[in-house]
Amino acid sequence: MAQDKKLVEEITAMDEDFAKWYTDVVRKADLADYSSVKGCMIIRPYGYAIWENIQKELDRRFKETGHENVYMPLFIPETLLQKEKDHVEGFAPEVAWVTHGGSEELAEKLCIRPTSETLFCQHYANIIGSYRDLPKLYNQWANVVRWEKTTRPFLRTTEFLWQEGHTAHATKEQAEEETLRMLNVYADFCEDFLAIPVIKGKKTEKEKFAGATETYTIESLMHDGQALQSGTSHNFGDKFAKAFNIRYLDKENRHQYVYQTSWGVTTRLIGALIMVHGDDSGLVLPPRVAPTQLVIIPIASHKGGVMEKAEEIFNQLKPLVRVKLDDSDKNPGWKFSEHEMRGVPLRLEIGPKDIEEGHAVLVRRDSREKIFIDLNELTTKVPELLDDIQDALFTKALKHREEHTSIATSLDEIKESLDKKPGFIKTMWCGKRECEEKVKEVAKASSRCMPFDESSIGDKCAICNAKAEMVIVWGRAY
Amino acid sequence: MAQDKKLVEEITAMDEDFAKWYTDVVRKADLADYSSVKGCMIIRPYGYAIWENIQKELDRRFKETGHENVYMPLFIPETLLQKEKDHVEGFAPEVAWVTHGGSEELAEKLCIRPTSETLFCQHYANIIGSYRDLPKLYNQWANVVRWEKTTRPFLRTTEFLWQEGHTAHATKEQAEEETLRMLNVYADFCEDFLAIPVIKGKKTEKEKFAGATETYTIESLMHDGQALQSGTSHNFGDKFAKAFNIRYLDKENRHQYVYQTSWGVTTRLIGALIMVHGDDSGLVLPPRVAPTQLVIIPIASHKGGVMEKAEEIFNQLKPLVRVKLDDSDKNPGWKFSEHEMRGVPLRLEIGPKDIEEGHAVLVRRDSREKIFIDLNELTTKVPELLDDIQDALFTKALKHREEHTSIATSLDEIKESLDKKPGFIKTMWCGKRECEEKVKEVAKASSRCMPFDESSIGDKCAICNAKAEMVIVWGRAY
Numbered sequence A, B: 001m002a003q004d005k006k007l008v009e010e011i012t013a014m015d016e017d018f019a020k021w022y023t024d025v026v027r028k029a030d031l032a033d034y035s036s037v038k039g040c041m042i043i044r045p046y047g048y049a050i051w052e053n054i055q056k057e058l059d060r061r062f063k064e065t066g067h068e069n070v071y072m073p074l075f076i077p078e079t080l081l082q083k084e085k086d087h088v089e090g091f092a093p094e095v096a097w098v099t100h101g102g103s104e105e106l107a108e109k110l111c112i113r114p115t116s117e118t119l120f121c122q123h124y125a126n127i128i129g130s131y132r133d134l135p136k137l138y139n140q141w142a143n144v145v146r147w148e149k150t151t152r153p154f155l156r157t158t159e160f161l162w163q164e165g166h167t168a169h170a171t172k173e174q175a176e177e178e179t180l181r182m183l184n185v186y187a188d189f190c191e192d193f194l195a196i197p198v199i200k201g202k203k204t205e206k207e208k209f210a211g212a213t214e215t216y217t218i219e220s221l222m223h224d225g226q227a228l229q230s231g232t233s234h235n236f237g238d239k240f241a242k243a244f245n246i247r248y249l250d251k252e253n254r255h256q257y258v259y260q261t262s263w264g265v266t267t268r269l270i271g272a273l274i275m276v277h278g279d280d281s282g283l284v285l286p287p288r289v290a291p292t293q294l295v296i297i298p299i300a301s302h303k304g305g306v307m308e309k310a311e312e313i314f315n316q317l318k319p320l321v322r323v324k325l326d327d328s329d330k331n332p333g334w335k336f337s338e339h340e341m342r343g344v345p346l347r348l349e350i351g352p353k354d355i356e357e358g359h360a361v362l363v364r365r366d367s368r369e370k371i372f373i374d375l376n377e378l379t380t381k382v383p384e385l386l387d388d389i390q391d392a393l394f395t396k397a398l399k400h401r402e403e404h405t406s407i408a409t410s411l412d413e414i415k416e417s418l419d420k421k422p423g424f425i426k427t428m429w430c431g432k433r434e435c436e437e438k439v440k441e442v443a444k445a446s447s448r449c450m451p452f453d454e455s456s457i458g459d460k461c462a463i464c465n466a467k468a469e470m471v472i473v474w475g476r477a478y
Helices: A002-006 A018-028 A045-064 A085-094 A117-127 A172-192 A239-244 A268-277 A306-317 A332-341 A352-357 A375-403 A411-420 A433-443 B002-006 B018-028 B045-064 B085-094 B117-127 B172-192 B239-244 B268-277 B306-317 B332-341 B352-357 B375-403 B411-420 B433-443
Strands: A032-034 A041-043 A075-077 A096-101 A104-112 A136-145 A159-169 A199-202 A214-221 A227-237 A247-249 A255-257 A259-266 A294-298 A323-325 A346-350 A359-364 A370-374 A405-407 A424-429 A447-451 A470-475 B032-034 B041-043 B075-077 B096-101 B104-112 B136-145 B159-169 B199-202 B214-221 B227-237 B247-249 B255-257 B259-266 B294-298 B323-325 B346-350 B359-364 B370-374 B405-407 B424-429 B447-451 B470-475
Touching: A018 A032, A018 A268, A032 B117, A041 A045, A045 A136, A045 A159, A045 A172, A045 A268, A085 A239, A117 A136, A117 A159, A117 A239, A117 A259, A117 B032, A136 B136, A159 A172, A172 A199, A172 A214, A172 A227, A172 A259, A214 A268, A214 A375, A214 A447, A214 A470, A227 A239, A227 A268, A239 A259, A259 A268, A268 A375, A294 A306, A294 A332, A306 A323, A306 A346, A306 A352, A306 A375, A332 A346, A346 A352, A346 A375, A352 A359, A359 A375, A370 A375, A375 A405, A411 A424, A411 A433, A411 A470, A433 A447, B018 B032, B018 B268, B041 B045, B045 B136, B045 B159, B045 B172, B045 B268, B085 B239, B117 B136, B117 B159, B117 B239, B117 B259, B159 B172, B172 B199, B172 B214, B172 B227, B172 B259, B214 B268, B214 B375, B214 B447, B214 B470, B227 B239, B227 B268, B239 B259, B259 B268, B268 B375, B294 B306, B294 B332, B306 B323, B306 B346, B306 B352, B306 B375, B332 B346, B346 B352, B346 B375, B352 B359, B359 B375, B370 B375, B375 B405, B411 B424, B411 B433, B411 B470, B433 B447
Parallel strands: A294 A323, A294 A346, A405 A424, B294 B323, B294 B346, B405 B424
Antiparallel strands: A032 A041, A075 A104, A096 A104, A096 B096, A136 A159, A159 A259, A199 A214, A199 A447, A214 A227, A227 A259, A247 A255, A346 A359, A359 A370, A424 A470, A447 A470, B032 B041, B075 B104, B096 B104, B136 B159, B159 B259, B199 B214, B199 B447, B214 B227, B227 B259, B247 B255, B346 B359, B359 B370, B424 B470, B447 B470
16 A cells, blocks of 8 residues: 555655655655654665665775774763863764663763764774884774754764774874875765765865864765765874874884874765756666666566566576566556666566567666667676766766856855855855855855865955965855 | 784683683684773674674575665664563663753653664554565664673673564464574574584573564574573564554455564674684684685795795685785794684695795694695685585584583483583473473573474473473573
């Protein structure tokens, strides 16, 4: 019953109400469901399968760059959280507190990790003794909790899943190198695997992570012109090392503090996938991350030979792509909509007439293009088509970002741009916090980053007209 | 420094103090470390790599049997936990409570999941409408918290990692079939992959999971003769379905309650690996679960050609086995002990003389046997040797279990056996709870299960002498 009703109701059109469209897709593509705890979601099998593909690919890239996985406790004692001043100020207001275990009140309350810097630091202080112990390149896949006021599935939830890398190095330079290495791992992953173009940049002083000396970010642009911070990489310098006394003996037998980094991405990447590639028929998944890359739909399956041929094709393609044969008793039209809603990149239709003519009909989810492919050529053409779709989605998203990126030379222009045609706005900036705050207040630019590799577009700060050497990108953030 | 001291101190001998031996191995094989929260451990990279291998293999077996992964919230509202009476009575005394989020006190306190039946049930009530929606075969990999009084790394910790399968079926028979299917998946996994022989059986009424109609278990015997419950599979009948109103319309359009199961294994399996296979030199890992299956140690590596040959062998073996080349500057003897401590199944030594003679020296971790293998035969012989080790470890563990399994016909005999030579004790049992409690009290038999496929060994209950048809296995449990 629940199933049958689902597709009859249409999803809201993107242009009509983007926020509602988003929630409709999350629900109707069976990605997530609400739970009885405010702000916590249930990640359903289809949504979780996407997360598993993200995990698998990222984990491979982390291991390739020398990282090892560990697991730290869920709880942080209050006194431990308080050890680094900036860090506790940033996180204390949004943590959940455990005050009772079993029937007893705890002597010291425990916070549920909002992030695990303090736990890693304490462990590093115990296990690092000599320069031979460095670098430590650890990562963990875990759940974290931040008590959010407003939540939306995948984008901002009270509990979310993520990975957090935490590394310790002998020198400042090595820490900076690692911070940027991981930012690049994230950027390459987003562009190659999720087909999401990103801007790599640095956060402003005001927007840095609590306790970091530098925060780098990858920012992507959603279909509605809002920005999404998609991953961050932080350089801590020796701030945490000093607060937690993490020292090593160098080759000359002198005590030195270590230099640390941390970096993370979360289940919000699934939100980015939805909002970058989706359309009015639902989700559109890039083939590399799609749980099902091709779905086979038999037409007139009761007719002799159709199911046999469908199964034959299934078996042929199975070693090459993630393929599914939909042999349920729903009618083909229904199946088309259902798999479109779920964003399956390619649909293969096979019916008596196709068999007679020796071809199959392939329909691309991204362009709706219908392609006839000789049955003998499926094993070569299907992987090629999937590559094409992957590339086309990236190109389309990049074009969208370019069309929604503009240059402004005054605060009024920034505001006007963001109000009329939301997107990324580039300006020159003097670097002063008061200008940054003015843009945030007047133009509601909640997102900003200083992009790498951007050539100057002027010499004056767009806000105060003072001499400026930095380019900054403004946007409105999710 | 920390590294250098480690192997100088010897680990406690098993026979001297088994509990201390266990903790020594956990620490010195770098499996886990203590954290600042009582009862919570840090799983270090080597321990976590073992868990990843366990996860990967089990996850494959779950998916092969049609299961899908999902993710449920960490929190359970107090009222939700209370919905099934037996369940809340079983778990409420040992849960951790979140009472504050951010700076505010919560209107309803939230427990941190000790297990997620209630969350799955609520979700199932929402998504199951018709017989077409069944079965639902869900699993999740997650962390759970139980406020334990006495804890030991891996065996019993306040927070632990596990998987919990939760399924819903149209009929009672299908639920029972699933319960036993998953028990068999666990048993096969333990025996084939971890080389741990298990007894499959049913728990007594008294020992059932809180809310289950039947609980099945796999029990394994540790080196010290104590039993370890290594996995459980529960049949819930329609108890939870009635408490949570999980109903579906059958083909005749009638409302029916679903029948449910749940099943789980935890990071305690790593404790089992240590205590079944370990010896006085540390961990002994079965090749299938070992993060490193073979370690290459160059001898006199400064001599011409040694490192080149070691690297050549590494590259030859890499596609076939999980191999590591230890090219650190420690001396070979040190490396031998270190990799023995970590339980690496095979060590390959290669020095100038070996190269001259065209062979390598292989040393098995399990038997210490030294084997000379022609360099041309490494790619065939190494995988064979690893299979041999896997089999030998299973055979050895099975022999140990058989030697520590006895039959008793009276309460005195049970007590005497358990006191003198701990192990499994089989008796006949009338099925009455008072006899069970007597054995528990007098003989401290904290473990018991009714094994499958056991032929009768008498006709009278060993405790009360009444007529008895059931065989039961007693033991002392971890």
